[in-house]
Amino acid sequence: xxxxxxxxxxxxxxxxxxxxxxxxxxxxxxxxxxxxxxxxxxxxxxxxxxxxxxxxxxxxxxxxxxxxxxxxxxxxxxxxxxxxxxxxxxxxxxxxxxxxxxxxxxxxxxxxxxxxxxxxxxxxxxxxxxxxxxxxxxxxxxxxxxxxxxxxxxxxxxxxxxxxxxxxxxxxxxxxxxxxxxxxxxxxxxxxxxxxxxxxxxxxxxxxxxxxxxxxxxxxxxxxxxxxxxxxxxxxxxxxxxxxxxxxxxxxxxxxxxxxxxxxxxxxxxxxxxxxxxxxxxxxxxxxxxxxxxxxxxxxxxxxxxxxxxxxxxxxxxxxxxxxxxxxxxxxxxxxxxxxxxxxxxxxxxxxxxxxxxxxxxxxxxxxxxxx
Numbered sequence: 452x453x454x455x456x457x458x459x460x461x462x463x464x465x466x467x468x469x470x471x472x473x474x475x476x477x478x479x480x481x482x483x484x485x486x487x488x489x490x491x492x493x494x495x496x497x498x499x500x501x502x503x504x505x506x507x508x509x510x511x512x513x514x515x516x517x518x519x520x521x522x523x524x525x526x527x528x529x530x531x532x533x534x535x536x537x538x539x540x541x542x543x544x545x546x547x548x549x550x551x552x553x554x555x556x557x558x559x560x561x562x563x564x565x566x567x568x569x570x571x572x573x574x575x576x577x578x579x580x581x582x583x584x585x586x587x588x589x590x591x592x593x594x595x596x597x598x599x600x601x602x603x604x605x606x607x608x609x610x611x612x613x614x615x616x617x618x619x620x621x622x623x624x625x626x627x628x629x630x631x632x633x634x635x636x637x638x639x640x641x642x643x644x645x646x647x648x649x650x651x652x653x654x655x656x657x658x659x660x661x662x663x664x665x666x667x668x669x670x671x672x673x674x675x676x677x678x679x680x681x682x683x684x685x686x687x688x689x690x691x692x693x694x695x696x697x698x699x700x701x702x703x704x705x706x707x708x709x710x711x712x713x714x715x716x717x718x719x720x721x722x723x724x725x726x727x728x729x730x731x732x733x734x735x736x737x738x739x740x741x742x743x744x745x746x747x748x749x750x751x752x753x754x755x756x757x758x759x760x761x762x763x764x765x766x767x768x769x770x771x772x773x774x775x776x777x778x779x780x781x782x783x784x785x786x787x788x789x790x791x792x793x794x795x796x797x798x799x800x801x802x803x804x805x806x807x808x809x810x811x812x813x814x815x816x817x818x819x820x821x822x823x
Contacts, residue, residue, distance in 0.1 A: 584799075776792075
């Protein structure tokens with residue numbers, strides 16, 4: 452395989468609804484798209500979602516990283532072994548720019564797969580995609596009427612697994628959870644996402660004990676990296692703690708003294724691509740930790756497809772999965788087919804994706820992209 456150039460774009464597609472949580476409010480996609488050009492017009496595509504409040508990255512910093520390393524990657528990478536060597540040599544830089552490298556890595560792997568006429572899974576030596584993948588419904592921090600309407604939409608689709616963004620107002624959030632349980636006939640499985648809302652564990656403990664609702668886990672209740680405080684919340688409230696912003700590198704798993712009560716939210720963009728995600732997922736499972744394969748709001752089908760590789764490889768250890776919103780959230784998707792959950796929150800790899808196609812198996816509408 453030969454890489455002739457690496458071009459960087461954005462896809463500023465509007466959302467159908469504004470999505471709010473404690474750290475941000477978004478009305479359009481904020482991503483970086485890389486096109487890896489090979490000979491005779493062949494192109495592979497990758498995506499990253501830089502988030503300043505997650506990894507410290509912005510679209511501008513991600514684009515700068517990609518441009519800074521494009522010549523080196525194009526000159527040196529001819530196959531998976533050379534890509535692995537490059538990743539090892541630039542590990543610290545990738546740690547600081549994971550979403551940017553994610554876009555690069557996926558684009559290179561997609562081009563490599565297309566060139567060799569192999570799927571991503573065959574290329575990197577993991578299990579081939581098969582069967583159905585089930586996703587969680589995600590309810591943002593919206594008003595009571597909007598919350599109820601969206602909950603009803605999910606329930607009509609057959610969802611029973613919910614992630615609910617908290618506002619921090621215990622009375623308001625308790626009312627929203629009661630609404631969800633009442634409408635679901637008390638069959639909903641609920642976890643909360645606090646997006647680093649509280650500064651000390653006592654505040655979060657009082658909030659959780661005052662809810663009067665059964666939740667099995669809470670994501671990032673404290674400031675990133677406060678493992679001792681989050682461990683206290685888990686023990687005193689009897690809930691698992693899901694780590695997102697607090698866990699972006701495989702080395703951070705060493706901070707978790709014992710597996711009980713911890714769940715890792717692994718987002719491919721946050722981790723720095725498919726291969727780093729697979730490595731962290733494998734180590735987390737080896738240590739006995741729970742695993743959520745998550746998504747950044749506004750991902751296109753490129754990242755949805757990349758996450759399927761990880762979900763498929765660790766299907767037996769999955770606590771939940773997020774994403775695959777497709778055009779339920781985006782005004783238009785960048786890829787065809789649009790990978791999106793259907794009835795019951797499921798995506799069927801064998802019918803929703805052409806598994807005979809090489810690389811990611813997606814057709815990209817490059818005319819929709821805007822150069823950065």
